[in-house]
Each structure stands twice: as C-alpha cells, then as structure tokens.
Amino acid sequence: MCVGSDAFSRGLEMSDAPGWNSALQSSLLEARNRFVAKHPRSCELHSQARLVMPAGNTRSVLYYEPFPIAMDKGEGSTLWDIDGHEFVNLCGEYTAGLFGHSDTRIVDAVQQAIKRGLNLAAVSRAECELAKLICTRFPSIELVRFTNSGTEANLMALTAARAHTGRDTILAFRGGYHGGLLLFTPQGPSPVTIPFPFVLADFNDTDAASALIKQHGDRLAAVIVEPMLGSGGCIAAEIGFLTTLREATREVGALLIFDEVMTSRMSYGGLQKRLGITPDLTTLGKYMAGGMSFGAFGGQADVMSLFDGRLPHAGTFNNNVLSMAAGRVALGEIFTQTAAGELYDRGERLLTSLNNRLSKLGVLMHFSGLGSLATVHYRVPTIVRPYTPTAREDGLRELFFLDMLQAGFYLARRGMIALSLPVQQSDLDRFVDTVEEFAHNRRRLLGTVDASA
Numbered sequence: 001m002c003v004g005s006d007a008f009s010r011g012l013e014m015s016d017a018p019g020w021n022s023a024l025q026s027s028l029l030e031a032r033n034r035f036v037a038k039h040p041r042s043c044e045l046h047s048q049a050r051l052v053m054p055a056g057n058t059r060s061v062l063y064y065e066p067f068p069i070a071m072d073k074g075e076g077s078t079l080w081d082i083d084g085h086e087f088v089n090l091c092g093e094y095t096a097g098l099f100g101h102s103d104t105r106i107v108d109a110v111q112q113a114i115k116r117g118l119n120l121a122a123v124s125r126a127e128c129e130l131a132k133l134i135c136t137r138f139p140s141i142e143l144v145r146f147t148n149s150g151t152e153a154n155l156m157a158l159t160a161a162r163a164h165t166g167r168d169t170i171l172a173f174r175g176g177y178h179g180g181l182l183l184f185t186p187q188g189p190s191p192v193t194i195p196f197p198f199v200l201a202d203f204n205d206t207d208a209a210s211a212l213i214k215q216h217g218d219r220l221a222a223v224i225v226e227p228m229l230g231s232g233g234c235i236a237a238e239i240g241f242l243t244t245l246r247e248a249t250r251e252v253g254a255l256l257i258f259d260e261v262m263t264s265r266m267s268y269g270g271l272q273k274r275l276g277i278t279p280d281l282t283t284l285g286k287y288m289a290g291g292m293s294f295g296a297f298g299g300q301a302d303v304m305s306l307f308d309g310r311l312p313h314a315g316t317f318n319n320n321v322l323s324m325a326a327g328r329v330a331l332g333e334i335f336t337q338t339a340a341g342e343l344y345d346r347g348e349r350l351l352t353s354l355n356n357r358l359s360k361l362g363v364l365m366h367f368s369g370l371g372s373l374a375t376v377h378y379r380v381p382t383i384v385r386p387y388t389p390t391a392r393e394d395g396l397r398e399l400f401f402l403d404m405l406q407a408g409f410y411l412a413r414r415g416m417i418a419l420s421l422p423v424q425q426s427d428l429d430r431f432v433d434t435v436e437e438f439a440h441n442r443r444r445l446l447g448t449v450d451a452s453a
Helices: 018-038 040-049 104-116 123-135 150-164 204-215 239-252 270-275 300-307 321-334 337-361 392-404 423-443
Strands: 071-075 078-081 084-090 143-147 169-173 200-202 220-225 255-259 279-287 295-299 364-369 373-377 416-418
Touching: 018 040, 018 200, 018 392, 018 416, 084 423, 104 321, 123 143, 123 295, 123 321, 143 150, 143 300, 150 169, 150 220, 150 279, 150 295, 150 300, 169 204, 200 204, 204 239, 220 239, 239 255, 239 279, 255 270, 270 364, 337 364, 337 373, 337 423, 373 392
Parallel strands: 169 200, 169 220, 220 255, 255 279
Antiparallel strands: 071 078, 078 084, 143 295, 279 295, 364 373, 373 416
C-alpha cells in the first residue's frame, strides 16, 4: 500500500455536532478505504510525485485526501483515469473547460497554428480578431490587453486603477478569489496575497461597503468584486449591492472592477450584461482561449490607454499563437449568443432540479449558484456571503466528493460543479438522481431542516 494507515484518519477529527461525529468519521473512513482500493495506480503515482514536488503536485486545488486521482485522457465531457475508470466531468476545469476535452474546431485551430510555427515574437491577425470579439461582447470593454491567466489580468487591472487614479488602496471582499496571488479567505487575505494596501468588507453587505468607500475615498483606487463568488461558494451578489458599488465608486472617483474570470460565461457579454451593470474595468480568463492558457483585462479607453506607452505590460506568452488561434474560434464560432443563453438556462434547470429533490427530503443540503456554476452547502439556504465550514461540513464535503467519484462523477472536492457544452442531459439527469440517493442514504449525517431550528 502506498499510503500509511495514518493517512486515512488525518483530518477526521470533528469537534462540532458530537452526536454525529463517530458516524461521520466511520463513513469517511469507509469511503477513503474504498477509494484507495479502487485507485492503486493513482496512489503509486502520487507516492512518486511526492519525491519531486511538495505535496506531490504543482496546483494546490487539485490535491485532496488520501491522494488525487490522476487522469489519463478526456473526450467530450468524459474523463478516464490511469486505473481505467470513467467519469462524467462536472468539474469543468474549474470553469476553464467550457468546451470539453476534444472539440474538433478548437483542435483543428491549434493544429493549424502549430503548423504555421510557434513563438513568432510578433503580433498576429488572430490577436487583433480575438480582441475585437471581446470588445464587441462586453459592455465595459473599449480596449483590451491579454495575459496568461486570470491572476495576471487582475494584477494588471489593479495596477492600471492605481496608476489612473494616483491612489493606492483597494477595497476587496472577504471570501473573494481573484487568482493565486489575490486570495481572500472569510477571515482576510491569504499569506500568499500580494501586499497591496487592502481594505476588506463583507460580501453583500451594502451598507458596510458603502461606508468604507466613503471613508477611504480620497485614497481609494478601486473596488474589485466578483458578481458571483466562484471559489467562495457560488454565491451571487445582490443587485442592490452591485448597484451601490457602482454609484459609490463614481462618487469618490474610484474605479469599479468586475472580476468576470468565472462569470463571463453567464451570457454573451458576461454577468454584467445580464445584470445591466457596467464596471470601469473587467477581468477575464479561464475558458476564453478554448482551454489554452489565457487572461485578459479591459475597460474604458481613458484607463486602458495608459498602456499606450505610459505603463509597460510585458509577458512572453500574452499573445502566444495557440491561445490566440483557439480563442478566436472558441468565442467567434462556438460560444455564440445562442450557446451562452442555452447553457445558462440548462444550468438553471439543473440547479432547480437538485434543490427541489433535496427540499423534498428536508435535509440540510442545497446548491447555490447561477447558470452553469453551482456549489453544494450543508446548511440552511439562503447563503449571502462566504463562511468558514465547520469540521462537520468539511467532512460532508469530502464524503459527497468521494461518493460522487464512486458513482462516476468528477467534480471539485469543495463541491463545485461547472457545466461544459458537451455534457449530456442524460448524465445530468443521472447526477440529480445520484445526489438524491446520497441525501437519502446519508440523511442521518446531513441532518434535517427542522432539526436545525
């Protein structure tokens, strides 16, 4: 066996809900043992990887106990791991896998780009055409610049806001995620967050955010917000909250930045277009280059014109030929206005179906989200801001994740799902049935809504 017995009990201590502790621990131990027995090759690969990489991986979100599954290949919305097991992919590469694993139009575009040559150290037609597509779609974007990731896009947008306003302070929200170097837990900034001068407010707390904007107005460069929290739990911002941010930033001369790295899929022009609220700057990323590395930031011409010689913006791979070629096809031919609308509606139907089934069972479990993005929670709805899960809730997250893997569904360990275009309706119907079965079988561990009163 490639992991010691201590790995199975690690993280199973649960200080809350003492009446359920032993049952939940026992269920988790059983699920982990079943997982290990089913994935020996992934287990062995993880043991080898730990010799050359801290924690055996190079992307923290992909690690989970007792070890992460290693995937071998993907096609459409299906994944196969190195032990030969098949999964319906509902993780969707954390929203970057919108087009699935093998869309022939994207594959052809990348292959043609490779034939014409890599690393040309020059501008290209594809770069200009992709920029035109983005500027046409998003109400807030008059000019746009490309980066390699959403992290870079957010860093550059904040830099532009500080340079444009001549101020230094940024207002962000607890639980927000704006990339690997701009991570805010419900308690505050992560240790890896870049040391800009941040002021933090609670998400969806309109009065507190408005007061902080006024209090720091003379040195506030920007307010950055996700119109729906992604990694923070798929919690949608209230319309009044976003409207107040729009009005308050205008009053003090600060810029409003919408981080739409995840939510841009909510319509042809992002969640901003669906809501009718236009920020000063918008950041993008994830799926937009068809699965290639990509990020972008754009907005008002007077702000973005800073990069017309006054502010440098380097990046060897900002306009790499693969991302530009794939992005042009992904946005220009595949993710059309019709496709975006249909995906949003499909996700809304899935969310309704899941919550209707769970509501009928009366368990403390529901999904929050919008459109094609959702996250499971083990408390009473409605959730308006991110929170630190209790030990019991985290145990239930892991149990749900492991049970879904056992049933052939691959999703984020934290319980987030992100639909891809090729996912089959029959698979979504089966997922709803599987979630209902989980809630029924684990009812004693989940607890009921009445019992929570």
